[in-house]
Structures are given as C-alpha cells and as structure tokens.
C-alpha cells in the first residue's frame with residue numbers, strides 16, 4: 884500500500900506524493916523535487932536540513948524523537964513545538980494522509 888503525504892511549502896504551494904512504506908518523508912521529497920527539503924547527511928540525523936512542521940493532528944502518530952533529533956532541532960531558531968526532521972519519519976499505514984509544512988531554507992538553520 885502507498886502512504887499519501889502532502890507537503891505544503893512556505894509560499895503555500897501544495898504537493899502530494901504516494902510513498903512506499905518504509906520510505907522517509909525526506910527521501911520521497913528529494914526523489915520528487917519537493918522544494919525546501921534538503922539533506923546534507925543522507926538521512927542519518929546529523930544535519931537538520933530536512934526540518935518540517937508536522938500538522939499537529941499527526942504528531943502523536945510519529946515515532947518518539949531520538950536524542951540526536953531533539954538535539955539538532957534545538958539548534959534551529961525556527962523550531963516550533965511541531966518541528967520534526969523528515970528523515971526520521973518513515974511512511975507507514977498509520978500515516979496515510981500526513982501533512983507537513985516545509986521551511987524556507989533561507990531562514991532555516
């Protein structure tokens with residue numbers, strides 16, 4: 884089954900993708916040219932370039948944050964309570980319909 888994820892850019896542009904289970908929200912974005920999601924570390928949680936804001940109604944369904952993710956997010960001035968690193972969010976059936984908002988890289992970091 885595929886997992887629908889919608890990305891909303893900082894300018895409001897919306898893009899929906901169907902992810903295979905196990906693929907991260909970051910990987911799918913890069914593979915499909917979704918703007919404002921980047922990766923300097925390849926998804927091993929050391930760069931924070933894949934920062935997104937998760938629609939609050941989905942937050943409880945995400946895996947808990949690792950210390951590494953919490954630490955990286957703590958370095959961002961743009962962090963909000965619903966911030967996550969999209970490389971740490973892997974598609975699964977429970978996340979079908981997930982909505983994330985991307986952050987303009989010019990202000991992130």
Ligand code: FES
Pocket residue numbers: 909921922923924925926927928929930931932933934968969970971
């Ligand atoms: S891609 Fe580097 S922390 Fe997510």
